[in-house]
Amino acid sequence: MSSTAGLPQLWDGFQLRTSPEAYVFEPTAKSGAEVLVIDRNDSSVRLAKPGAAPGGDKTMSVHGIVGIIKLHKSEFLVVITSKKKVAEIGGADVYMATEFRTLPVDKDANPSLLKHPVEKTLLGLLKAHLYSAPFYFSYGYDLTSSMQRQAGLADQSAPLWQRTDERFFWNRFLMQKFIETAQSGSQDLSRFILPCVFGFLEVKEVNINDHAFVLGLIARRSRHRVGTRYFSRGIDLDGNVSNFNETEQFVITNPKGGSTMTKANGSIRKSYIQTRGSVPVFWAEVNNLRYKPDLQIMDKPETTEATRRHFEDQVARYGDNYLVNLVNQKGYEKPVKEAYERAVEKLHNPQVHYTYYDFHHECKGMKFERVMDLVERLQTKGLKSNDYFAVEGGTVVSQQRSVVRTNCMDCLDRTNVVQGTLARWILNEQLRSIGILSGGEQVETKSEFMHVYRNVWADHADVISKAYSGTGALKTDFTRTGKRSKEGALQDGVNSVTRYIKNNYFDGARQDAYDLFTGAWEPSKGLPTPDQRALLVRAMPWVFLFALTMIFASLLLPRHTAAQTVASVGGPSVGDAVKQSGAWSHVYFFTLWLVVAVGSAQYMISRGLDYVAWPTLNRPDETIFYDGPGFKSGAKGRTGIINPLKTGKSQNGSEKAAASSNAGRRGQAYSVPS
Template sequence: MDGTNDGSPPSKLHTRLRLWEFPDCYIFEPIDGLADLLLSVSRSNGTMNLVEALPLRESSTPKVQIVYGVIGVLKLAVGSYFLVITDRDCVGSYLGHAIFKVTGLKVLPCNNALNTTSAEQKKMESEFSELLDAAERTIGLHFSYDINLTLSAQRLHELGDEYKSLPLWRQAEPRFLWNSYLLEPLIENKLNQYLLPVIQGFQNINAEVGSEKVNVTLIARRCTRRIGTRMWRRGADAEGYAANFVETEQIMQSKGFTASYVQVRGSMPFLWEQIVDLTYKPSFDIVRQEEAPRVLERHFHDLQKKYGAVLAVDLVNTGGGEGRLRERYAKSIEPILSEDVRYVHFDFHRVCGHIHFERLSQLYEQIKDYLKKHRYFLINDKGEKIEEQTGTVRTNCIDCLDRTNVTQSMIGRKILESQLQRIEVLGVNDTISNHPAFDTNYKVLWANHGDAISIQYSGTPALKGDFVRYGKRTTQGIVNDLRNALARYYLNNFVDGTKQGG
């Protein structure tokens, strides 16, 4: 895939393709000037070849449309399916590069050889269509043609030019690459210009503080390990991967400065589960208690390698089933507590109740020394590093949704205020709440962020307070992993799953 017209590096991603649908193949014709060769995909078995020209067809008139990228290829027993982006919206920028949201998806079946009846084919395609409609509405897929969205600003800054010259998919952090499995067939065919990395979750606002413009972006990088919906996916696995693990990066840009702060959320990192039954709050069960310290140590060791110091903020209740989990967490983490690993328990419901979120200031007083010590990432308009983040906060409640999101937004607000004070957009004692329009926008930004993560994990938007959702399974496969959902449909499980959703 070396053909280029304008001296662009071979790894430059295609931004616009003309899709031709012939009876025996699909042809992707680059129309962005980045390559002369066309990609031909067999409709009978999904094999891919680069060709120099469109096939000559006298009898049929092919269907033609513009597409904006290939999300990947789903390989199933019944054939291969190409997922392509038919619509996109530019929703903001990350370090000067445009970010797009997927607003239209299309599946291209490559299973002509199976001789499926037209009735079966229609049923299959109607299921695909429903699935994709739901996915577009809820899944929050985002991508960039130019920059690696899977890495934080600080990690990107630390990388050398040699690394940045690699194809985007090679630069990507596998944990946060939503379509890694779907890209494999394209990787095998060395189609670098078609390998578009996709993540879940991006929100941003543009606001003014006095006369200064301030842009704040939130990126949610949802880990692809141990995914699944709430109640069906709790705790950590034996490798230390925690359920609903999300890296949240808050990026501020103003006056030529760029600042970033990374924090994480994830289920309590030891082996536990929730016994799903028809009760409103199914009970918790700690599995293989004796292994808890080992699993937890593995989890925190991994966090330290990636983020430096770690402050674990545990927001669960002191009593009942949550209290038993809290005791196990506190006891299991004790052997590894140090200067670099701290644990703070804060009974969110008891202190804050349903509405008194301002009482989170009590938690802030306990952790502010840690936040000040480990700072945030800051570069000036020349790209020179002024500050470095040397530790992160890991927050959990039971779902790592509602209480966690409110708490993370408080931490994000405090960090943002110190960043804006540092670059003199805010005065020394000034706060975001003194600027009502900015304050409102900032709250909405975090609420949307919480909703996006919540929909992916529970099927419902986040609720603030102590109402624990009874997670609907209707969109389980869609919002967690499209591949699983499609596979389940073919195993006649997906429909069963939707029936259980009530």
């Protein structure tokens, strides 16, 4: 489906007119052009001529349409109302969305709709995701596709949404209605379909040996099996893995002595792709309030087929796959390493090359420069430094025919160090081929350039890590400076503690937001589950906090003040009794509340699963209560926890499942009316 002659491929802004009957988008770039009408009576989407579109008194400027999403009671239209230019690539401007509006499509929507507990919660999840994710878009450049994929397209004039890599078209679920209408052939909505990328983008103008060039780095996060650190691990039946990111590093320039570039539109373009993704087997870490969750490897019959699908897809897209596994070979992580190796061994795929690298052992003492030893090992298996994509003067002169797929447990910290080293190794070869570096030179000797390079890769590491774990990456002090510092080690400690808190107490809502936005959960699948824990279970954290308050009071306040504190809790008579009889000393007071604090803490730890903020849209009960073959590091934090997947029977054989199947579920504290 090609665009209409004389019209751009994508409109770059609209005036949105709002009325009780319709939302009307009028392109600002060309008066008298087509307008998009979203009918608020039946939520249909159609094109119309300006004079034939419904009127509307309210107007606002809109920079792009994110799409339409169905919540519980109504569909909502999501639009971009503010943007910031962040880069130029190949002559096109690239923007980051900074402000959004969510507008109810149903014409009967009123303020009471937004007070409905489920609608309010789902809308809150949607807005939280919009403002926490870095959304990048361009009206003229396909951010979802690498330079190599763009060059290989048979129809370069096809609409932008048709040319995208659907894995990285982040808002594709919200654009489904627009795409289906365009695919039907009845209405060509192509100029209104704006693909957004969730990930990282940074483009820098740099100079080495008086030769200016553009260095860019793009990370594209897959919308399949997306989630947070502990709530999304491993692989699914379709072969999608968690935390899959494609990272493209590129160089754009003109030949030495050539014309000055404008908008990063040089005649020489070179790019290099790397990927990262969770270990492609069925495995999980079940949170239980302990720093190390329960690790489990689920030895399912579908594992072989799922792993095969994953690597067949990767080989079809990228060519030979060089797998770099950085998981520890001892202790807690060892079972994950062994499961990965068993799965790869069963593949018998000659285009999948596995390498194990014990990162913590090899780089002991924070000597991360030793990662170059890994690069040398990969070379012995066939990896080449000139295996990258290159275009010169509009002609493709080389294609990347392999990819390095790196993973650690989270595919974050260790993975970042290895990917940055590999990218620098390739960059040296690229710059030598252009003539920016001589045969014996390396970018490592160019201090000004290395400062820029390291910070770009450190920013990249932080953004990917924040999306998955909730904090910036670890070890970025080395990435930024080439050295490990005490301040960096301290920051890593802070990030580790922050990760623990977020992953246990806050990530459920983030996972829900991912599931809602990407379509992994839809209202037709059921409604969120309210908090059904017993009153004692819900009250215990407050008991613990109150006990801590009393302990601090006994330590910090004078003796008579402690008595007054007791009086405020138990009443004047109790306070007088304390003063008069002296039966309760500071020691007794402290001991009492210490016992209460320890007892309540022990109660919560023993029932840790009840206190984790689990996702409420797609609660992972099958993972939490998996009891099939495989490996388990333990089953902590489960005292008194009822498995909702099993039905219980009383001694006389009567079923109790209906009453207990959801007992102990922690969810959002709201009711679920129809």
